[in-house]
Amino acid sequence: MSDGVDAAWEERILPVLSAYTRIPCLSPAFDPDWEERGAIAAAAELLHDWVRAQDGGLTTEIVQLPGRTPLLLVDNGGGGDPIVRWASGVRVSGRTSRYAKATCSSGAAPQTTATRRSPP
Numbered sequence: 001m002s003d004g005v006d007a008a009w010e011e012r013i014l015p016v017l018s019a020y021t022r023i024p025c026l027s028p029a030f031d032p033d034w035e036e037r038g039a040i041a042a043a044a045e046l047l048h049d050w051v052r053a054q055d056g057g058l059t060t061e062i063v064q065l066p067g068r069t070p071l072l073l074v075d076n077g078g079g080g081d082p083i084v085r086w087a088s089g090v091r092v093s094g095r096t097s098r099y100a101k102a103t104c105s106s107g108a109a110p111q112t113t114a115t116r117r118s119p120p
Contacts, residue, residue, distance in 0.1 A: 016050045028069060035067070044070040 023043045028034045035041075044062050051060040057077045064070040 012054070016046065020046055034069070040069050044072050047072050 020043060023039050023046070024037075025039045025043050026034060031037065041064075048060050048062050051058055051072075051074050058074055059077075060072065060074045062070045062072055
C-alpha cells in the first residue's frame with residue numbers, strides 16, 4: 001500500500017503543490033490590486049482542475065462574490081467529513097454542528113464568513 005501512496009504523492013500531488021507554491025498569491029490586505037493580478041484566481045483554477053482530474057466522486061466549483069477572493073468548494077458527496085478542508089486563500093475549520101465555517105488562512109477573522117451546510 002505504501003508504494004501506491006508514494007506513487008500518488010510523486011505523480012499526482014507533488015507536481016501540483018509545486019506549481020501552487022510558484023503562484024505569487026498575496027492576501028488582499030497586502031496586495032490591493034490582487035484581483036487585477038489574477039494570482040489568487042489562477043491558484044483556485046489550478047486546484048479546481050486538479051480536483052476534477054482525480055478519480056472518485058468529487059465535485060468542485062469556484063465561487064466568487066464581486067470584490068472577494070475565490071472560494072474553492074470540493075464535495076465528496078456527503079459521506080462523512082469533508083476531505084478537502086481548505087480553499088484558495090481560505091482554510092475551512094472543523095465542523096461546528098452541521099456547518100463548516102471558513103476562516104482566513106492567517107487565522108485572522110475573514111472579511112466575511114462563508115458557511116456551507118453539510119448534507120443531513
